[in-house]
Amino acid sequence: MKKILKFPIIMRNGAAIIVSALLLATTVPAKAQMRWYVPRYITGDVGGGLQSIQFNPRDGKHKAGAGFHLNGSAVFMFDAHWGVSAGVGVASYASKAKFNNMKESSIAYDTNLNARITDSSLMISPDYIFHTEFKNFTEKQKLLQIEIPILAYYQFPINGKFDVVGRAGFKFGIPVSSKYKLMSGTYETSAEFTDLKGNNLNVEIRNLPATEMRKYGFSTVEADKEKGKCKLNPVNFSIMLEGGATYKFTKSLRAYAGINFSYCMTNIHKESIEPILTSDRKYNGTLHSDRVDRASLLSVGASAGVIWDFWLAHYKTKPKF
Numbered sequence: 001m002k003k004i005l006k007f008p009i010i011m012r013n014g015a016a017i018i019v020s021a022l023l024l025a026t027t028v029p030a031k032a033q034m035r036w037y038v039p040r041y042i043t044g045d046v047g048g049g050l051q052s053i054q055f056n057p058r059d060g061k062h063k064a065g066a067g068f069h070l071n072g073s074a075v076f077m078f079d080a081h082w083g084v085s086a087g088v089g090v091a092s093y094a095s096k097a098k099f100n101n102m103k104e105s106s107i108a109y110d111t112n113l114n115a116r117i118t119d120s121s122l123m124i125s126p127d128y129i130f131h132t133e134f135k136n137f138t139e140k141q142k143l144l145q146i147e148i149p150i151l152a153y154y155q156f157p158i159n160g161k162f163d164v165v166g167r168a169g170f171k172f173g174i175p176v177s178s179k180y181k182l183m184s185g186t187y188e189t190s191a192e193f194t195d196l197k198g199n200n201l202n203v204e205i206r207n208l209p210a211t212e213m214r215k216y217g218f219s220t221v222e223a224d225k226e227k228g229k230c231k232l233n234p235v236n237f238s239i240m241l242e243g244g245a246t247y248k249f250t251k252s253l254r255a256y257a258g259i260n261f262s263y264c265m266t267n268i269h270k271e272s273i274e275p276i277l278t279s280d281r282k283y284n285g286t287l288h289s290d291r292v293d294r295a296s297l298l299s300v301g302a303s304a305g306v307i308w309d310f311w312l313a314h315y316k317t318k319p320k321f
Helices: 002-035 210-216
Strands: 040-055 061-064 066-077 082-099 102-109 124-157 162-195 200-205 220-222 227-229 236-248 253-264 295-309
Touching (some): 040 061, 066 124, 066 295, 082 295, 124 236, 236 295
Parallel strands (some): 040 082
Antiparallel strands (some): 040 295, 061 082, 066 082, 162 200, 162 236, 236 253, 253 295
C-alpha cells in the first residue's frame, strides 16, 4: 500500500525533472544565441570633394578637379569593435591640362604636299617636319569608374548615441567612361622641309588658302570643339582611409558622417609615343600622348550616409556579446 502511495510522488518528481530539462533546453540555446550575436551591417553613403586625375604634363600645367562618390557595402563584425567590409560603388574624377605657347614636332610624309612648292629646282624630300603650336590651350578630362573596396572596419562607442567608426584598406577601380574636351585656346599647324640630304631649306608652308590649309592640315584652329575618349588602363588599385562618427536613431539604424582619403598606386596612363596632335590631324588628348608619363587618382572629401544593423533588427532587445 505504501509503495502504491509513493508512485504518484515519483511520477510528480519525474515530471518536474523532465519539465525542468525542457525549460533548460529552451533557455540555454536562447542565451547562447544572444551571447554569440554578431552584428551584420549594411551601409550606404554619398559624398564628394577633391577627386582628381593626377598627372604632370610636360611643358604644361595641371589643375585638380572635383567629383562625387556613391557607395554601398556589407559589414561582418568579428566582435564588438572589429570587422571586415566589402562593397561596390561609383565615383567620378576630373582634371584640367593647360598649355600656352607650347610647341611640338613630328616627322610626316606626304608627296602631294611637296607638289605645293612652286620652285621646281628644290629637290625636296617627301619627309617633312610637322609643327604644332598651342596657345592658351585648356583641356578638361573626366573619368567615371566602378569601385570595389575591401576594408577593415572598426567602431568604438562614445556613449549611448554616438560611436566612432573607421575603415582602412584598398579598392579596385574599373573605368567605365573617360572623356576629354577642349575648353578654350587655339593650335596652329605648319610644315618645315629639308632637301634630300637632310639640309634645312627654310621652306615653310603656313599661309595657304583656307581650302588648301584644311586639305593639308595647316591652319589656326579653334580648340573648343575637339572632344573624345581618354584611353586608360582597364583596372587600377588604390589605398583607402575613412573615419567618422555615427548617431543612433533606433536600436538598428544609425546616421553616419565622415571624411575619406584614397590614392591610386598604379599608373592609369597607357604608355604612348604619339603627340597630342598628329600630322594627319588626329587629336589624341593629353592623357594618351607623350606629354604624360604617369597618371593616378587622388580623392580627399566628405561623405554622409546610414548604417543599418539588419541582424539586430530581428531582436526585441539588444543582445550581448
